[in-house]
Amino acid sequence: MSHLRARTTVLVGALAVLAACSGPSEPAVTQTRDVGVQLFQWTWDAVATECTEALGPAGYAWVLTGPPQEHIVGEQWWTAYQPVSHRVESRLGTREQYAAMVETCHEAGVDVWADAVVNHMTGQDAPGTGWAGSPYAHYEYPGLYSEADFHHCGLTPNDDIALYQDAHQVQTCELVNLADLATGTAHVRATVVAYLEDLLSLGVDGFRIDAAKHMAPQDVAAIVAELPEGTGIAQEVIRGSGEPVTPEQYVGNGKVYEFAYGRELQGVLAGAPGRALELGTSSQVLPTDDAVVFVDNHDTERNGSTLSYADAEQYALANVLMLAGTYGTPAVYSGYAFSDRDAGPPQDADGRVLDASCREAGPRVDLADGDWVCQHRWTPIAGMVGWRNVVGDAPMVDAWSDGDAVAVGRGERGLVVVNLGDEPLDTTLSTSLPDGRYCDVLGLPVAAGEACPGAAIRVEDGSVAVVVPPLSAQAFHVAARP
DSSP: OOSOTTOEEEEEOTTSGGGTTOOTTSOOEEEEEOOEEEETTOOHHHHHHHIIIIIHHHTOOEEEEOOOSOBOOOSSGGGGGSBSOSOSOBTTBOHHHHHHHHHHHHHTTOEEEEEEOOSBOOOOSSOEEOTTSOEEBTTBBTTTBOGGGBOOOOSSTTSBOOOTTOHHHHHHSBSTTOOBBOTTSHHHHHHHHHHHHHHHHTTOOEEEETTGGGSOHHHHHHHHTTSOTTOEEEEOOOOOTTOSSOGGGGGGGSEEEOHHHHHHHHHHHHHOGGGGGGTTOSTTSOOGGGEEEOSOOTTHHHHTSSOOGGGHHHHHHHHHHHHHSOSSEEEEEEOBOOSSTTOOOOBOTTSOBOOOOOSSOSOOSOOOTTOBOOGGGSHHHHHHHHHHHHHTTOOEEEEEEETTEEEEEETTTEEEEEEOSSSOEEEEEEOOSOSEEEEOTTSOOOOTTSOOSSOEEEEBTTEEEEEEOTTEEEEEETTOOO
8 A cells, every 4th residue: 555645746847836946948857746744723724725825836745634523612722632523524614615625735736634533532521512513421422432432441540541661551541531442343443434534535635643652553554454545644653762662563554753853853953963864864763664754743842842933943944954854754844833832723702713824934033822833834944845846866965064064965956055053154065966057946936047036056066165144054956047
């Protein structure tokens, strides 16, 4: 089974959006897309607009939406991760809006993946009514599940996970009181598969399996085996030091998020930036073909285990280095500003999330709570998505580092220079780029044939002089030549 449908290849000429600096005499360039983006808590209407206005033109291959199912009522972000039913009706939009969003994104060349919450239901002890009016109790969900469909592990006083060194607790006890589905039973599996098939009927291309670590690998395998060939799968399995449940146990089901990547990236940027491009070469992480990598996500930006938007330019440059490398399938994150880690996105008086707006997209330190950060639109990040599409599978070459500066080439197709320091970088580098002039694709695009909008370089006999301002990056590729 192919677990990453989002990797697509297109043939573009010199006038393509991602090669806006190219002259009309440039040859066609084959571009391969693999970069995803998580639009955290974006409404379906806003995702649709963003696919057309930004994601497709920038070259993103796939977008991860929030959980589509009905959830508990509340303002916090995590209410979306407490399912009440499998109705596609949430504070992010209706079933009709979701289907329309998928169609719009496909027209823009962007695949759609859904965040699938199938390990558990709610964590509410008192009965209640969900967003779309469905009644529920902690272990009773009319038409879906009843008491017998849940684990009651009996290993801890309150049935909650207490010891992550015990695999049985991790996979049969409750995660912070969330009613844990017995995914080893035929009824639960069939019900989960029916929900995922319903989303596929709306055009969804793949799934992020939320909390996959808390399901036995064979249970996930049994569910995935019932899905159509080519359904994309990416599993959330948080790597913990010395824990018996590991990401490696899940690779037979599809790709797995490698949490160690973002944690290690934060560490090396603080002390040895040159090592950033070596991440992924260790036996302590997943093989590249199995890994989804990220600088941060909605959990890690809240627990502080990785960099986040609050790190501004350093965060942007971390994304540049991720996209410059060859390890894993990269996923960019895009959320909203917060000071309370439980705070939900901007909502109206009825609790419906307001459509995201990206009026000001770039590293900023003056963000107010609820402002949409729009990291996926930041010039260095969006520009690197297009750069990565052009360099494709070209190998890393001409790697160089000196203090806070890092440079790397990708075969004869591209070169990236990153300056994490507080002083300008003025140096001469070796490069495998063919001789000639190149535009910095992290600058603003211009019409074909015009001068570069920002920095430009000239490659002569495998050598190039670069001047990179502090806390910034420049990137050049063969499809962006004046």
